[in-house]
């Protein structure tokens with residue numbers, strides 16, 4: 476039995492003294508050891524108004540608001556700061572308690588443990604949703620809690636835009652500290668490279684800015700280093716004039732897959748000539764809507780050029796669905812929302828830009844679809860096997876903007892990011908899906924390895940919890956992240972206590 480809302484004698488001490496004096500409480504009845512995890516201490520420190528306790532309707536609604544059904548872990552309480560100052564005070568209280576803490580911005584990460592924690596405190600930044608624009612500096616200031624669809628809408632009122640998520644529901648904090656692939660990557664690099672300044676709450680509660688001139692090491696480390704250093708409470712981003720874009724989804728029969736695979740390779744190699752264009756292909760299987768695998772593909776010209784020349788060969792491929800049109804970025808993002816409330820399994824790897832990889836993945840996906848049909852009822856699962864360009868151009872943009880910690884500048888050839896996703900309904904189905912996608916990933920990696928096409932880099936925002944994205948950044952970046960984490964968080968609060976997400980202390984040698 477967990478006893479977070481019961482008080483033993485001595486609870487009238489000040490919350491912080493109480494935490495320190497009695498950080499471990501042995502419950503006689505259960506004979507188990509329980510930590511004082513901070514919920515009562517937050518209440519005593521005056522945060523009742525923004526504290527959601529297990530059992531309340533608001534708590535339940537918030538736990539149900541995660542995108543993936545497998546990630547809500549039932550914390551003892553959720554605290555929802557509204558301001559940077561509240562984040563700072565919350566961190567100060569929790570730093571003096573024991574028990575695990577999780578950090579959540581949008582709550583879109585799909586693996587359990589990324590953004591919630593059992594029997595602990597989840598700091599939920601979802602009420603920090605301010606988006607402002609300064610016409611003098613041309614910077615947009617974005618708090619971590621809104622959704623990209625909201626951000627595009629708010630900035631459109633000022634006729635500006637920033638590189639952000641392609642699905643309007645995706646969150647800000649995880650996306651921007653983990654990278655951020657957008658339709659604008661050819662022009663501006665990963666979205667984190669458009670962050671001019673991070674406002675950060677450190678483990679001691681101090682609020683600092685991190686930019687090219689102040690705390691420049693922290694600025695660089697936060698671009699890919701995720702939640703290892705502090706809590707970002709504001710992202711100040713470079714903007715560009717908002718233009719209507721030409722783009723949308725098309726879908727072809729599986730028989731067109733090889734042709735589309737070649738167009739992806741050619742597009743990626745030519746992306747330097749057409750940096751305003753973006754392309755994704757997706758072998759998708761959703762047996763409840765189609766008995767066959769389809770090859771969906773997204774084309775976008777961010778300058779709003781209709782039928783832009785980069786898409787000439789792609790547009791010749793026959794389609795069974797076409798939703799490409801002129802639209803705002805906000806409309807594009809809000810038009811394609813991946814459904815939530817399903818149990819999600821994702822794996823991601825990176826390969827050289829070679830058509831053999833895409834064709835092999837397509838074949839493996841065909842086989843996967845057949846196998847899954849015999850294991851999971853048709854209405855209870857779907858899969859997607861996607862490829863996205865990762866040309867050397869993206870890393871060049873990053874270097875121009877001050878650099879990040881991904882280490883992509885080491886990759887001297889154009890590459891492709893591969894992502895496979897599997898949505899299921901039940902834990903047993905998810906176990907089947909996880910085993911299958913893990914095997915798929917291993918097979919594809921071995922295939923690439925045997926042909927010298929493997930790229931040792933993993934995109935942190937896409938990978939499964941069994942993968943090791945921080946390590947894939949390379950030794951010098953891992954060492955740099957370790958040094959920056961130790962400098963700004965000398966007590967290791969964001970390693971030992973804030974347990975959610977990818978931790979540099981767990982990367983291994």
Ligand SMILES: Cc1cc2nc3c(=O)[nH]c(=O)nc-3n(C[C@H](O)[C@H](O)[C@H](O)COP(=O)(O)OP(=O)(O)OC[C@H]3O[C@@H](n4cnc5c(N)ncnc54)[C@H](O)[C@@H]3O)c2cc1C
Nearest residue numbers: 580581582583584641646647648649650655656702707976
């Ligand atoms: C439907 C869907 C579409 C997607 N589309 C894209 C896409 O187009 N491009 C792309 O690149 N990715 C995409 N992603 C992946 C997405 O980038 C990640 O899921 C990302 O982590 C979401 O951010 P979040 O704020 O919801 O993170 P959360 O799940 O809330 O947080 C995850 C972790 O990020 C860190 N973190 C979060 N907020 C902060 C903060 N304020 N300060 C410090 N650390 C923080 C913490 O370690 C936290 O544990 C998509 C995901 C989904 C589910």
